[in-house]
Amino acid sequence: MSETCQDCGSPYEEVYRVPDEVWRQISPKASEGDGLGGLLCLHCAEVRAWQKGITLYWEAAIGNFPSIVAVEDYIRLMLSGRR
Numbered sequence: 001m002s003e004t005c006q007d008c009g010s011p012y013e014e015v016y017r018v019p020d021e022v023w024r025q026i027s028p029k030a031s032e033g034d035g036l037g038g039l040l041c042l043h044c045a046e047v048r049a050w051q052k053g054i055t056l057y058w059e060a061a062i063g064n065f066p067s068i069v070a071v072e073d074y075i076r077l078m079l080s081g082r083r
């Protein structure tokens with residue numbers, strides 16, 4: 001079952017996780033509610049992040065979200081200011 005990207009209108013199948021503090025900066029629904037709504041395909045998420053000076057990287061897994069280790073590493077990287 002696919003979702004529809006709210007930027008480009010394309011359907012996408014990928015399930016991915018973005019840290020909340022990053023999603024609030026790139027979400028198409030950032031100004032609504034808690035800022036955590038919205039749907040973006042991977043390409044549009046990367047484009048929006050790039051426009052904010054954020055480089056995203058992805059870890060693949062089958063039938064599961066990426067490991068918490070990768071997410072923690074990413075947060076640490078973002079907080080350190082290194083990109």
Ligand SMILES: [Zn+2]
Pocket residue numbers: 005006007008009010040041042043044045
């Ligand atoms: Zn898109």
